[in-house]
Amino acid sequence: MVGERSRKECGTVFVEAAIALPVFLFLVIASLQVGFAYSALTSMRHASAMAARSAILGSGQTTTQVCDVARSSLVANLDPQSLTCVTYPSTLPTTTNIPITVTVSYPVPVLFPGAGISQGPTWTLTASTTMQ
Amino acid sequence: MKPLLRSTPTQQKGVILVLFSVVLGVVATLFVWTVDLGRTLSEQRKIQTVADAAALAGLNALGKSASYAGMTSAVVSVAASNQVSSDEITAVAPRCGVWLDNTFTSQAAALCDGTSTAVEVTVQRVIPKSFVSLSGSSNLTLVARAVGFKPLKEVGNCIRPFGIEESSLNAQGVVEGGTFTVSGTQGSGNWGKIDLDGNSSSGEQYTALMLDNLCDDQIAAGNSVSVGTGNAQIRQVFDAILADATPPLASQGMVFAVTSDFPNGNGLVQLLRFIRVDLVSQHGSGQQWEATFRVVELTTEPDSRTPPHRQLME
Numbered sequence: 001m002v003g004e005r006s007r008k009e010c011g012t013v014f015v016e017a018a019i020a021l022p023v024f025l026f027l028v029i030a031s032l033q034v035g036f037a038y039s040a041l042t043s044m045r046h047a048s049a050m051a052a053r054s055a056i057l058g059s060g061q062t063t064t065q066v067c068d069v070a071r072s073s074l075v076a077n078l079d080p081q082s083l084t085c086v087t088y089p090s091t092l093p094t095t096t097n098i099p100i101t102v103t104v105s106y107p108v109p110v111l112f113p114g115a116g117i118s119q120g121p122t123w124t125l126t127a128s129t130t131m132q
Numbered sequence: 133m134k135p136l137l138r139s140t141p142t143q144q145k146g147v148i149l150v151l152f153s154v155v156l157g158v159v160a161t162l163f164v165w166t167v168d169l170g171r172t173l174s175e176q177r178k179i180q181t182v183a184d185a186a187a188l189a190g191l192n193a194l195g196k197s198a199s200y201a202g203m204t205s206a207v208v209s210v211a212a213s214n215q216v217s218s219d220e221i222t223a224v225a226p227r228c229g230v231w232l233d234n235t236f237t238s239q240a241a242a243l244c245d246g247t248s249t250a251v252e253v254t255v256q257r258v259i260p261k262s263f264v265s266l267s268g269s270s271n272l273t274l275v276a277r278a279v280g281f282k283p284l285k286e287v288g289n290c291i292r293p294f295g296i297e298e299s300s301l302n303a304q305g306v307v308e309g310g311t312f313t314v315s316g317t318q319g320s321g322n323w324g325k326i327d328l329d330g331n332s333s334s335g336e337q338y339t340a341l342m343l344d345n346l347c348d349d350q351i352a353a354g355n356s357v358s359v360g361t362g363n364a365q366i367r368q369v370f371d372a373i374l375a376d377a378t379p380p381l382a383s384q385g386m387v388f389a390v391t392s393d394f395p396n397g398n399g400l401v402q403l404l405r406f407i408r409v410d411l412v413s414q415h416g417s418g419q420q421w422e423a424t425f426r427v428v429e430l431t432t433e434p435d436s437r438t439p440p441h442r443q444l445m446e
Contacts, residue, residue, distance in 0.1 A: 013147070034167060049185070097193075099210065
């Protein structure tokens with residue numbers, strides 16, 4: 001009887017591990033994904049703030065110049081060329097006291113980068129800053 | 133006889149699940165903590181950015197409306213544009229003040245006017261925590277503070293043909309960063325035009341020299357110079373100085389002479405020292421004139437023959 005029961009339960013540990021491991025891996029990958037998304041979002045907010053600041057203080061006089069400031073302010077291993085940047089108004093005013101909004105968008109890979117699957121689906125994060 | 137320490141397959145059934153449950157609990161806890169920490173840092177960074185933007189907007193508004201209400205309105209407006217509510221940005225009331233030596237000194241709301249050079253903004257945001265902390269609070273209050281200030285710009289270090297009586301400054305108890313007022317007519321008031329090099333006696337000459345920087349090798353504390361005459365051009369000159377909007381502003385960092393009391397009419401006045409000031413406001417009618425200045429340096433030394441750093445009028 002013991003031998004029969006042993007044969008019936010052979011592989012139980014393997015099956016249980018096979019069920020648990022994907023859940024565990026999912027949590028690990030989700031943690032990395034969330035961490036990377038927060039990091040990217042923080043960097044984008046910083047970039048939009050720097051760009052808006054340059055716009056209101058006059059050091060950035062055109063949308064191109066302002067967006068260059070945003071790209072050069074990116075950190076966290078984000079690719080500046082993948083950053084989409086727009087301003088509102090689209091033509092920057094020459095007078096002061098007019099609010100200027102800089103909005104930046106970045107396609108964050110859904111699976112964590114650097115694993116050879118970065119060409120997969122992306123999740124576009126957006127950050128904007130208004131200054132006057 | 134069965135070994136006591138050997139478990140049977142029946143006893144092993146479910147061991148992985150039990151262990152996994154324990155590990156899952158730990159990992160899930162770490163995951164939530166990670167999310168909490170990330171969200172907290174992200175929110176902190178966000179409200180700091182908004183505080184920075186609001187302070188700059190407040191400072192900008194202050195330069196235009198010169199009122200506490202105007203400044204606050206701009207602060208709240210920019211905060212709202214950045215998804216920060218009015219409650220969050222006015223929980224600690226925005227303040228105006230002056231910025232000197234890397235220190236913000238607040239002013240009463242009623243004094244929030246053209247003399248203010250800085251605006252302080254504080255954003256408070258309450259965010260829920262995923263875990264109730266040991267203290268029992270389920271919320272976390274984040275605070276971000278920013279001070280926007282107008283830097284004191286140097287226009288040049290050349291003395292301009294304008295003197296202020298030292299006795300009046302002493303009577304007003306002036307300090308660096310503080311303001312003082314000059315008023316009245318030349319001679320009978322506490323100010324006067326001075327003829328630094330013999331070329332600033334006429335109204336036109338005086339105007340040109342005031343709008344530029346006048347330097348003279350012979351000017352030093354202790355010298356006596358002739359006083360200019362009449363009140364001609366005085367308000368027009370300071371109007372032009374105030375109206376200049378090209379940085380560095382002509383109204384900032386002017387060097388004047390601190391003198392002995394001016395005589396009524398022609399005569400000499402002694403140069404006691406030099407003072408660096410910003411022009412805050414001026415008004416007048418007829419022969420009466422009044423202006424408010426803010427002290428940048430109580431005692432400063434003018435340069436000799438330094439080319440003017442800026443040209444106000446071509």
